[in-house]
Amino acid sequence: MTRMRYPQATPTVFSGAxxxxxxHGVTVWCELCDTVTPEQWFHVTASARQLDCLRRYSKPERYLQAVLKAVIADFEERPDAYERRPPVQIKGLRMTEAKV
Incomplete structure (x- = not known):
């Protein structure tokens, strides 16, 4: 099973992030990428509630935000692994919208 990197610099969303x-990060990321339209902004909370892999959680947006923050931190540490193109962009201080 492939594990997603959680760089030291990743902002912590909650204690078990x-x-x-x-x-579960790879599963969440893959399902998200299969669900949203590439290069179009999506609402993080609404999208998190649509992901099957997050349905059992009371606040699924926190788990999706944790994955997105880890991906962003990993890109910042290792841009060459992503062909120097950020895999996700976020909008707003509270990460209300994002784009993959």
Missing amino acids: KAFVEQ
Whole structure:
């Protein structure tokens, strides 16, 4: 099973974020990429509630935000791994919208 990197510099969304991202981040990322339209802004909370892999969580947006923050931190540490193109962009201080 592939584990998602959770760089040291990743902003913490909640106390179990690192363990969640390392265990389930790849699944969440893949389902998100299969669900949203590339290069179009999507509402993070609404999209998180549509993902099957996050349905059992009371606040699924927190888990999606943790994954997105880890991906952003990983890009900032290793831009060459992403062909120097950010895999996700966010809008707003509270990460209300994002684009993959």
